[in-house]
Amino acid sequence: MFVNVIVTTSCRERTLRKKERIWFSLSENIVDIERQTKPKMLVGALLICLSVIPSCVFPQECGLRKIRNASGGRVKRIVGGTQSSQGKWPWQAALFFKGRHYCSGAVISSTWILTAAHCFSPFTSHKPTDWTSVLGDHHLKERDERFEQRRKILNITIHENYKSMWFEGIYDTPPMNDVAILKVHKQLVFNNYVQPLCLPRPGDVFAPNEECYVAGWGHTQWNGTQPDILRESKVRIVSREVCNQEKSYNGTIHGTAMCAGFPQGGIDACEYDSGGPLVCKKCGRHYAAGLVSWGEKCALPNKYGVYANLTVLTPWITGKISTSEQGNGVLRG
Numbered sequence: 001m002f003v004n005v006i007v008t009t010s011c012r013e014r015t016l017r018k019k020e021r022i023w024f025s026l027s028e029n030i031v032d033i034e035r036q037t038k039p040k041m042l043v044g045a046l047l048i049c050l051s052v053i054p055s056c057v058f059p060q061e062c063g064l065r066k067i068r069n070a071s072g073g074r075v076k077r078i079v080g081g082t083q084s085s086q087g088k089w090p091w092q093a094a095l096f097f098k099g100r101h102y103c104s105g106a107v108i109s110s111t112w113i114l115t116a117a118h119c120f121s122p123f124t125s126h127k128p129t130d131w132t133s134v135l136g137d138h139h140l141k142e143r144d145e146r147f148e149q150r151r152k153i154l155n156i157t158i159h160e161n162y163k164s165m166w167f168e169g170i171y172d173t174p175p176m177n178d179v180a181i182l183k184v185h186k187q188l189v190f191n192n193y194v195q196p197l198c199l200p201r202p203g204d205v206f207a208p209n210e211e212c213y214v215a216g217w218g219h220t221q222w223n224g225t226q227p228d229i230l231r232e233s234k235v236r237i238v239s240r241e242v243c244n245q246e247k248s249y250n251g252t253i254h255g256t257a258m259c260a261g262f263p264q265g266g267i268d269a270c271e272y273d274s275g276g277p278l279v280c281k282k283c284g285r286h287y288a289a290g291l292v293s294w295g296e297k298c299a300l301p302n303k304y305g306v307y308a309n310l311t312v313l314t315p316w317i318t319g320k321i322s323t324s325e326q327g328n329g330v331l332r333g
Contacts, residue, residue: 161176
């Protein structure tokens with residue numbers, strides 16, 4: 001099978017002209033540059049494409065909103081955030097456990113959803129039949145087939161080295177490798193309200209103070225109420241050094257975790273936002289920098305939101321999906 005890929009150079013993304021088109025074989029790992037006029041300029045970009053797209057499962061167009069004017073209106077604040085609008089976060093997935101909303105996730109292809117491993121705990125289940133995903137959802141209690149696509153979960157694959165300290169009675173350390181991938185039973189249809197989110201590329205850096213967004217249907221405050229309508233909050237990336245200060249998490253933030261928020265608190269993800277993506281915009285596209293993972297309560301001063309670090313974890317994601325797609329099998333995690 002040969003797949004046409006997009007070359008990325010700096011902040012300019014384009015599909016190659018016919019005379020510059022790159023094809024590569026998934027089955028034989030053979031790269032063929034046909035009639036290439038400037039191959040040296042494309043070597044780095046080609047390596048990016050090959051490492052990010054292990055098979056044809058990942059879409060060429062990701063992280064793009066189809067509704068250009070999607071924005072929140074004048075609505076009341078929640079945990080420092082605002083009510084979102086339909087279609088603004090088209091990759092946001094709502095995950096239901098036995099019919100009740102429990103976690104969020106992110107669409108990364110037409111058949112795969114990304115979420116946090118800790119969603120599948122002794123309080124819930126690892127059984128795919130216990131879970132349902134809804135894409136294009138905005139109002140949890142209002143079913144609207146104009147926007148929503150409902151999918152059963154075919155398979156749940158949790159990182160083999162996932163470790164939750166909480167279930168071992170260690171409450172001051174975030175989970176390690178807090179990531180899982182879900183395969184849905186039927187392909188999603190990409191439209192204005194359902195789109196895939198980009199995964200980080202090799203070398204992508206989400207720098208301290210960079211503005212990103214987190215959305216979800218989680219509690220509006222610690223042990224508070226759960227809203228029916230999707231909410232969003234803008235946060236800033238926080239360095240590991242700052243997040244590991246004694247007044248914050250005192251050295252417990254490891255390499256598979258990252259932080260975002262504000263030192264004064266007031267803005268954060270909260271309970272039932274777990275697994276939702278921390279979304280950062282680069283070069284006109286939206287990328288999943290992290291997944292809602294952990295934190296001390298919600299929005300406390302110096303207690304930043306802690307996210308699974310997808311810059312580190314993306315190779316695991318792409319590797320597992322590639323293995324599954326090439327073998328047409330079911331991952332066992």
